[in-house]
Amino acid sequence: MEVGRGAAVLELGCGKGDRLAALAALGVRPVGVDISAVQVAAAATRWGSTVEVHQADALHFLSHTSDYYDAVYSAFGAHWFTDPDVLLPAIRERLRPGGTLVLAHLPPGDRIEPDEPTVVRSTLAMVLRWEGEAHQWASLLRHHGFVAPSACAILPPHGARTERTVVLRSRVPARPPRTAQGTTTPAT
Ligand SMILES: C[S@@+](CC[C@H](N)C(=O)[O-])C[C@H]1O[C@@H](n2cnc3c(N)ncnc32)[C@H](O)[C@@H]1O
Numbered sequence: 001m002e003v004g005r006g007a008a009v010l011e012l013g014c015g016k017g018d019r020l021a022a023l024a025a026l027g028v029r030p031v032g033v034d035i036s037a038v039q040v041a042a043a044a045t046r047w048g049s050t051v052e053v054h055q056a057d058a059l060h061f062l063s064h065t066s067d068y069y070d071a072v073y074s075a076f077g078a079h080w081f082t083d084p085d086v087l088l089p090a091i092r093e094r095l096r097p098g099g100t101l102v103l104a105h106l107p108p109g110d111r112i113e114p115d116e117p118t119v120v121r122s123t124l125a126m127v128l129r130w131e132g133e134a135h136q137w138a139s140l141l142r143h144h145g146f147v148a149p150s151a152c153a154i155l156p157p158h159g160a161r162t163e164r165t166v167v168l169r170s171r172v173p174a175r176p177p178r179t180a181q182g183t184t185t186p187a188t
Helices: 018-025 037-050 058-064 084-094 134-143
Strands: 008-012 029-034 052-055 069-075 095-105 120-124 127-131 147-154 165-171
Touching (some): 008 018, 018 037, 029 037, 037 052, 058 084, 069 084, 084 095, 134 147
Parallel strands (some): 008 029, 008 069, 029 052
Antiparallel strands (some): 095 165, 147 165
């Protein structure tokens, strides 16, 4: 699904809402959710009514909204701090057929065994995070019914002391097409 003008896009863990504001400028209808009252207040001060930001835990928000989204994303946001076996099904519920999910985070470094079958819980500097290499996230996404997961790494500028950013993109299956008899054929 292409996310163009008028698309409804949800950011989980939106912080001060900078990405949402950029999307608003492109004609997208951006909605953000962040658990931190401080971040939500900062988003309101910085962007006013340009962006719609809710103060809530991402999982709680997804479980209580009746809205559907064309795309959901989390950039170093809630997916990093929430059990993905609980969060991914909740995201799936609120994505329109064919809708896109994008997750961005730092790689796990040497804390994670690359032959682990899936994303695992780890603690770094007292912060609980769910971490994995791109292939581990991809396998978890498939397990929860997302299709066509793909990953890319964005490298920091030469000499920078930051790590690469891993970006995963996936989508929920499109609704199966109707046949002439009014029945449906299975999604791939
Ligand atoms: C590292 S910041 C990233 C903020 C923003 N995405 C950005 O890139 O500028 C992580 C954000 O996720 C929010 N967050 C963490 N766990 C969350 C949860 N369970 N539900 C909603 N927001 C959460 C934090 O309050 C924080 O604003």
